[in-house]
Amino acid sequence: xxxxxxxxxxxxxxxxxxxxxxxxxxxxxxxxxxxxxxxxxxxxxxxxxxxxxxxxxxxxxxxxxxxxxxxxxxxxxxxxxxxxxxxxxxxxxxxxxxxxxxxxxxxxxxxxxxxxxxxxxxxxxxxxxxxxxxxxxxxxxxxxxxxxxxxxxxxxxxxxxxxxxxxxxxxxxxxxxxxxxxxxxxxxxxxxxxxxxxxxxxxxxxxxxxxxxxxxxxxxxxxxxxx
Amino acid sequence: xxxxxxxxxxxxxxxxxxxxxxxxxxxxxxxxxxxxxxxxxxxxxxxxxxxxxxxxxxxxxxxxxxxxxxxxxxxxxxxxxxxxxxxxxxxxxxxxxxxxxxxxxxxxxxxxxxxxxxxxxxxxxxxxxxxxxxxxxxxxxxxxxxxxxxxxxxxxxxxxxxxxxxxxxxxxxxxxxxxxxxxxxxxxxxxxxxxxxxxxxxxxxxxxxxxxxxxxxxxxxxxxxxxxxxxxxxxxxxxxxxxxxxxxxxxxxxxxxxxxxxxxxxxxxxxxxxxxxxxxxxxxxxxxxxxxxxxxxxxxxxxxxxxxxxxxxxxxxxxxxxxxxxxxxxxxxxxxxxxxxxxxxxxxxxxxxxxxxxxxxxxxxxxxxxxxxxxxxxxxxxxxxxxxxxxxxxxxxxxxxxxxxx
Numbered sequence: 001x002x003x004x005x006x007x008x009x010x011x012x013x014x015x016x017x018x019x020x021x022x023x024x025x026x027x028x029x030x031x032x033x034x035x036x037x038x039x040x041x042x043x044x045x046x047x048x049x050x051x052x053x054x055x056x057x058x059x060x061x062x063x064x065x066x067x068x069x070x071x072x073x074x075x076x077x078x079x080x081x082x083x084x085x086x087x088x089x090x091x092x093x094x095x096x097x098x099x100x101x102x103x104x105x106x107x108x109x110x111x112x113x114x115x116x117x118x119x120x121x122x123x124x125x126x127x128x129x130x131x132x133x134x135x136x137x138x139x140x141x142x143x144x145x146x147x148x149x150x151x152x153x154x155x156x157x158x159x160x161x162x163x164x165x166x167x168x169x170x171x172x173x174x175x176x177x178x179x180x181x182x183x184x185x186x187x188x189x190x191x192x193x194x195x196x197x198x199x200x201x202x203x204x205x206x207x208x209x210x211x212x213x214x215x216x217x218x219x220x221x222x223x224x225x226x227x
Numbered sequence: 228x229x230x231x232x233x234x235x236x237x238x239x240x241x242x243x244x245x246x247x248x249x250x251x252x253x254x255x256x257x258x259x260x261x262x263x264x265x266x267x268x269x270x271x272x273x274x275x276x277x278x279x280x281x282x283x284x285x286x287x288x289x290x291x292x293x294x295x296x297x298x299x300x301x302x303x304x305x306x307x308x309x310x311x312x313x314x315x316x317x318x319x320x321x322x323x324x325x326x327x328x329x330x331x332x333x334x335x336x337x338x339x340x341x342x343x344x345x346x347x348x349x350x351x352x353x354x355x356x357x358x359x360x361x362x363x364x365x366x367x368x369x370x371x372x373x374x375x376x377x378x379x380x381x382x383x384x385x386x387x388x389x390x391x392x393x394x395x396x397x398x399x400x401x402x403x404x405x406x407x408x409x410x411x412x413x414x415x416x417x418x419x420x421x422x423x424x425x426x427x428x429x430x431x432x433x434x435x436x437x438x439x440x441x442x443x444x445x446x447x448x449x450x451x452x453x454x455x456x457x458x459x460x461x462x463x464x465x466x467x468x469x470x471x472x473x474x475x476x477x478x479x480x481x482x483x484x485x486x487x488x489x490x491x492x493x494x495x496x497x498x499x500x501x502x503x504x505x506x507x508x509x510x511x512x513x514x515x516x517x518x519x520x521x522x523x524x525x526x527x528x529x530x531x532x533x534x535x536x537x538x539x540x541x542x543x544x545x546x547x548x549x550x551x552x553x554x555x556x557x558x559x560x561x562x563x564x565x566x567x568x569x570x571x572x573x574x575x576x577x578x579x580x581x582x583x584x585x586x587x588x589x590x591x592x593x594x595x596x597x598x599x600x601x602x603x604x605x606x607x608x609x610x611x612x613x614x615x616x617x618x619x620x621x622x623x624x625x626x627x628x629x630x631x632x633x
Contacts, residue, residue: 047631056529056627077533084531091630095526099236104229111229112531156530168630 003163003196004030004053009062011048011219022048023059024219030164033194035187037201037210045219046200047168053198054087054166055079067163084112088157090167094149096141102128102152103137109160127155131185147178154186164196171203183209230536234543237516238551245548248505248512252552253559255501260560260602263494264592268568270490272416272587274476277483279354280415281424282476283321283447285460290472292444298326298436299398302471305443311466317451318459321348322443324432328395330425332383339379339425341393343432352449355413355426362387362411371431373407376421377414385409391425397436405435416587495601502549502609509548509609513541513617524621525629534622541621542614549610557599564592 011023022045030036040046051057052064055071064071066086074082083089096105106124115123128134131151133144141149150170157165167186171179187209189195199206207213215223238245278284287308292300302308305322312320324343329336346365350356355374356364365372373391375383385391387409394404407427415421433440446467450459456475464473477484517524524537571589574581578588 051627054529056630080528080531080533083529084533089526089529091526091529093522095522095630097233097523097527099233099240104232108229108233109530112536160531 001032002029003032003067004028005063005065006053007063007065009049009052009064010060011045011052011057012060021219023052026062026216026219026221028214028221028224030196030198032163032196033190034212035190035197035210036212036214037199037207038214038216039201039207040216040222042202044217046216048219049216050166050168050198050200054089055083084109084160086163088160088162088165090150090153090157090165090170092169092172094141094146094153094173096149096152096156098141101138101140102133102144102155105141105152106156106159109156113160123159124155127159128152130158130189131155132181145178146174147182150174150178150182151185154182154189158189158193158195162195164198167197167199167201169201169203170199171201171206176205179203179205230540231543234540235547237520237540237544238547241516244512244515248508248548249552249555251508252502252505252549253556255505256498256553256556256602257560257563259494259498259501260557260594260598261563261592263490263497263598264560264564264568264594265572265590266490266494267594267598268590268592269586270487271593272591273585274483274487276416276585276587277480278449278453278476280358281417281420282479283352284450284453284456285448285463285473285475286479287446287448287463287467288444288472288474290470293472296325296327296444297400298324298396298444299400301398301442301444302446302467303442305446306441308446308467312446312448312463315459315462317455318448319351320446320448321345321352322429323349323445323447324429324438324442325444326395326432328393330379330383331392331394332385332389334384335382337379337382338423339393340423341395341432342424342426343429344426345429349426352447355415358413358415359411360414362409364411365426365428366410369410370428371405371407372410372428374411374413374426375409376424377412378418378422379425380409380412382422385412387412393425393427398438403435405431407431416582417585418582419585491598494598495605498602499605502605503612505549505552506609506613509545509613510616512548513545513613514620516544517541517617517621521624521629525624525626528624528626529630537621538614538618541618542611545614545617546607546610549606549613553602553606557602561594564594567592 006026006028009023009026013020013022026049038046048057052059059072071079071082097108100108103124106127107120110120110123125137128137131154133148133151136144136148171182183206186197190197201207212226214221287302289300289302309320309322312318326341328339328341330339360377375385389409391407391409392404393407394402397403448463450456460473460475467473568591571591574588574590581588
């Protein structure tokens, strides 16, 4: 089942004297349960593409249709709400709320969705146990390693029951042991729960685990390989 | 709830920075509140003296007496009015003859206002009997006694038992006079009053002027609760009719009433100015905090925290920063006001200057609940004002951009 359809997508930055075509006409679609890596050199347009996929940036031209909704047509309030209910984010720099514990960080997104306290708490614990942090529920991010923080970020992304998870260079700041551990967890969740993961990455270990590899260069899809 | 928790914890991310702001708010608040308490205390003392010694709450006059203070403009049927007025709950009253006179001693002469009083009645509306610095209040069995102010005594070089000659006009305009002997010397905190007001028995003056005992120039009414002022005034006006003028102390001395209102406003302005100055410190702190958390705010927006929630979180942070200092400041101020309200602040070195303006040099700071409510409202306004700029900065952020920047 297709959950994302991208049609003739362009992003042109016109702030500088010479316009920059960051995304230069991409047509793609993603199926439910994919484990996809988007690769390409720095400046190839991976992050811009991912931002438009996540509704963080508006396309200059083209459409991003998620579950039948053209997110480019949503106003800013609608798009924030759409992200909250449909997309999970994992960032390169973890980006957890430092003043909250691991459990509170995971619970927070569900609170934004107005879920009740008991459900929130139960799911936060369940998600943290799923990423192997059942024993660190009450630790603040500063007390966790980079890998553990990124696992909390994955738990947070999963907690909101999104249609898909966008992960921008999720392993860039963690060591190899943590990377393997994180990838195993995400792969397991992908297989067990049929959750769609889309990564942008430079990391060969991530690429090796992916079942679809999309190569982007100069804002265009150079190759799209399903393994 | 979670937003409040995050906001509270955000305040303590940079403890030193927040504590500096909180301390500044606290000190500013103590300064503003305590200065206001001193001003209110001064005003309250002045009003207290003006009411309990000089004016009472309400005065009744013949309307013509106000324009031209001649003996012939008196209030008739005084006794009937007095007995009716005294029946109002919580109200006492005393009638006075008030005559402008020339007072002479062996040394010199000066203009003066004679207050012809019934001593037993006067005690109920005026505390002049408690302000004696020498001698006694009137003795029942002695005639032609006079109670003079310390300033007056000094001017005429009078001592206890000194003789004073008072010359004045009776109701027919005939010049008359009599000799009085000083029985007591009083001292209030108003030098001008002490210099111009003397007290004699009403009967003594009535005898000299051949007055009917049922007339007076002034009826002074004292109420046990100033809040009933207008209510009692209406009742009294009903008793004495339209031929007599009934005025409250605020109407008699509009300058005092105006100063009370002015002081309340001045106190609020003072606190507002202090808070506004502090607001810039709070804005600066909040802007720094927003700048430091750019990525985090970008992440919050990215995962689905909408602008109203971002706004609310920042408002809570500024409210916490502002209110912690305000509450501590108010508590400290209240402790200071309670302590100095009990023991007073002695500015005796400026006593002359204070007394010449009608104020006591012993200051007792005082604050009412209404002022604290005003301070809290002003603090809320300051917090909301301080939040405007950080909020604008935060919600203008583009999450995609801030998440990209390292």
